[in-house]
Amino acid sequence: MNRILALTAAAAFAAISILAPAAHAAEARGAGSTFAYPIIWKWAEAFRERTGDLVEYQSVGSSAGINRIQDGVVDFGASDKPLKPEELAKRGLGQFPIVFGGVVPVVNLDGVDAGQIRFTGALLADIYLGKVATWSDPAITALNPELKLPDAKIVVVHRSDGSGTTFNWVSYLAKASPEWKQQVGEGSAVAWPVGTGARGNEGVSTEVKRVKNSIGYVEFTHVVQAKLAYGLVQNRAGKFIAPSAASFQAAALSFDWAAAKDFFVIINDSPAEGAYPIAATTFAVMYKEPKVQANSQAAFAFWRFALDDGEKFASELGYVPLPPVLVQQVKDYWAKTFKGGA
Numbered sequence: 001m002n003r004i005l006a007l008t009a010a011a012a013f014a015a016i017s018i019l020a021p022a023a024h025a026a027e028a029r030g031a032g033s034t035f036a037y038p039i040i041w042k043w044a045e046a047f048r049e050r051t052g053d054l055v056e057y058q059s060v061g062s063s064a065g066i067n068r069i070q071d072g073v074v075d076f077g078a079s080d081k082p083l084k085p086e087e088l089a090k091r092g093l094g095q096f097p098i099v100f101g102g103v104v105p106v107v108n109l110d111g112v113d114a115g116q117i118r119f120t121g122a123l124l125a126d127i128y129l130g131k132v133a134t135w136s137d138p139a140i141t142a143l144n145p146e147l148k149l150p151d152a153k154i155v156v157v158h159r160s161d162g163s164g165t166t167f168n169w170v171s172y173l174a175k176a177s178p179e180w181k182q183q184v185g186e187g188s189a190v191a192w193p194v195g196t197g198a199r200g201n202e203g204v205s206t207e208v209k210r211v212k213n214s215i216g217y218v219e220f221t222h223v224v225q226a227k228l229a230y231g232l233v234q235n236r237a238g239k240f241i242a243p244s245a246a247s248f249q250a251a252a253l254s255f256d257w258a259a260a261k262d263f264f265v266i267i268n269d270s271p272a273e274g275a276y277p278i279a280a281t282t283f284a285v286m287y288k289e290p291k292v293q294a295n296s297q298a299a300f301a302f303w304r305f306a307l308d309d310g311e312k313f314a315s316e317l318g319y320v321p322l323p324p325v326l327v328q329q330v331k332d333y334w335a336k337t338f339k340g341g342a
Contacts, residue, residue, distance in 0.1 A: 039099055042313045100322075
């Protein structure tokens with residue numbers, strides 16, 4: 001974890017591009033997920049060192065990334081919300097998983113350290129609905145009798161931009177809370193009942209760290225990077241699970257990826273005993289018929305490197321790399337789906 005690079009949101013737009021080694025180097029351009037930005041940045045750095053080729057990636061959020069690939073201004077999008085097969089077919093796109101991680105509740109409470117506070121999915125939904133509005137509410141203290149929690153208003157922080165991180169968070173809340181499902185629903189952006197918005201995982205991390213008695217949700221690598229206190233979340237097996245590579249992997253491997261068309265799998269709320277309940281997948285999205293063939297070939301060279309040789313970087317940053325059997329499924333999908341993907 002100590003190799004995580006502290007990069008600001010502003011730097012996200014330019015940090016990778018400044019690594020360009022030479023004007024003649026092959027180039028691929030991508031945009032999207034802030035959830036996966038740290039690992040895509042690391043892969044791009046290692047790929048440039050290995051090959052001399054540049055991958056430029058803009059950390060603008062999953063929704064913006066999908067918009068940019070649809071507009072043809074980038075060679076790949078990265079999204080933590082998978083597109084449905086019919087949507088992909090309509091737009092001439094394909095998608096494939098690149099890495100697993102988790103969305104984590106984070107708090108700023110005096111005397112509460114990482115892994116000390118416990119939540120259920122229903123409780124998180126009630127906090128984000130505004131039904132549980134103080135840290136001294138019996139719904140919280142009953143789960144955390146050993147903690148001395150303040151009699152203070154909960155400051156709710158959520159994303160202000162269209163976000164795959166938000167999609168996975170609210171998708172889980174909708175499964176845990178019928179009231180949330182009915183009143184708020186799911187999506188990359190929702191009409192939040194309460195709270196203040198911040199842009200990107202970086203923005204939510206900064207806001208929670210700045211504001212006392214706050215709660216937010218961010219991808220786990222950003223939690224470690226910002227040194228935030230995170231909570232345990234109860235899974236379907238009734239266990240309070242800490243976010244970790246092992247618990248994300250337990251969730252990811254509990255689903256049948258081979259049976260899913262276009263890898264349309266959402267891995268939260270897994271029934272596996274050791275699974276973290278808000279696990280998530282980042283997907284790369286590309287045109288089946290590339291707009292610029294040379295750039296598409298550069299992108300596939302990058303993804304081959306990432307999936308074959310980038311495993312150690314994913315693990316170092318707290319993500320879970322794809323298992324070998326899934327990597328082969330992805331490569332088979334490339335060959336049959338994308339022009340130049342073989």
